[in-house]
Amino acid sequence: GAVVSQHPSRVICKSGTSVKIECRSLDFQATTMFWYRQFPKQSLMLMATSNEGSKATYEQGVEKDKFLINHASLTLSTLTVTSAHPEDSSFYICSARDLLSGGPDTQYFGPGTRLTVL
Amino acid sequence: DAKTTQPPSMDCAEGRAANLPCNHSTISGNEYVYWYRQIHSQGPQYIIHGLKNNETNEMASLIITEDRKSSTLILPHATLRDTAVYYCIARLKTSYDKVIFGPGTSLSVIP
Numbered sequence: 001g002a003v004v005s006q007h008p009s010r011v012i013c014k015s016g017t018s019v020k021i022e023c024r025s026l027d028f029q030a031t032t033m034f035w036y037r038q039f040p041k042q043s044l045m046l047m048a049t050s051n052e053g054s055k056a057t058y059e060q061g062v063e064k065d066k067f068l069i070n071h072a073s074l075t076l077s078t079l080t081v082t083s084a085h086p087e088d089s090s091f092y093i094c095s096a097r098d099l100l101s102g103g104p105d106t107q108y109f110g111p112g113t114r115l116t117v118l
Numbered sequence: 119d120a121k122t123t124q125p126p127s128m129d130c131a132e133g134r135a136a137n138l139p140c141n142h143s144t145i146s147g148n149e150y151v152y153w154y155r156q157i158h159s160q161g162p163q164y165i166i167h168g169l170k171n172n173e174t175n176e177m178a179s180l181i182i183t184e185d186r187k188s189s190t191l192i193l194p195h196a197t198l199r200d201t202a203v204y205y206c207i208a209r210l211k212t213s214y215d216k217v218i219f220g221p222g223t224s225l226s227v228i229p
Contacts, residue, residue, distance in 0.1 A: 004161075034216055043205070044162065044219040093161050095217065107217060109161035 002028045004096050006110035013084055014118055021079045021113045023094030029074040030096035034107075035067075038091040050077040084117045091115075119218055120145040120208040127224040130200075136193040138223050140206030143187040150211050151182060153191045155202040156222075162205065165191065196227045 036044040056069035068080040123141040130136040152167040179192040205222040
């Protein structure tokens with residue numbers, strides 16, 4: 001199946017700094033990517049839908065000014081956590097939809113990024 | 119998307135079949151049943167999906183009741199590597215659909 005990568009896989013930062021997480025579709029084009037957050041022992045929570053060339057659509061309760069999303073190309077979306085605080089520590093996962101695939105489920109998930117804010 | 123209900127946890131002996139149930143009594147006629155799983159600290163992995171017929175692939179089998187109100191994911195010979203959280207999701211197979219995850223079933227495969 002198609003591959004989605006995330007970078008970095010793990011990041012530790014100080015409170016107040018900004019952190020950028022990259023999500024790449026390695027062998028397919030994705031007009032739409034999704035960003036999820038997962039706290040320990042909880043399910044994935046959808047944060048936003050990232051559309052190539054347009055503004056992201058955020059889920060209710062997610063601050064768009066804090067979680068900046070940029071989807072500048074068909075293979076790359078970035079999530080920037082601005083002014084990170086300890087409560088932002090979480091597992092961030094992206095997924096990408098294969099634009100051209102006519103197969104069953106064309107949404108592929110990245111391996112996740114573990115963010116720890118000290 | 120229709121609401122789905124799964125047991126929070128299950129155990130299964132290694133080598134035995136793991137049968138994971140899912141209730142989706144309000145599923146609409148054009149909503150598919152999808153199964154994903156998430157191994158600890160990894161991204162979710164697609165397993166299988168179906169509309170009304172039973173489906174089988176190299177990973178699992180999906181049995182959907184005739185009234186489509188429930189389904190069962192079957193891992194025929196569970197291994198320790200199948201220990202994961204399994205998510206049952208009912209959704210439309212349309213463009214730009216987003217996957218909304220419920221709490222899922224935590225499956226523990228025991229040696």
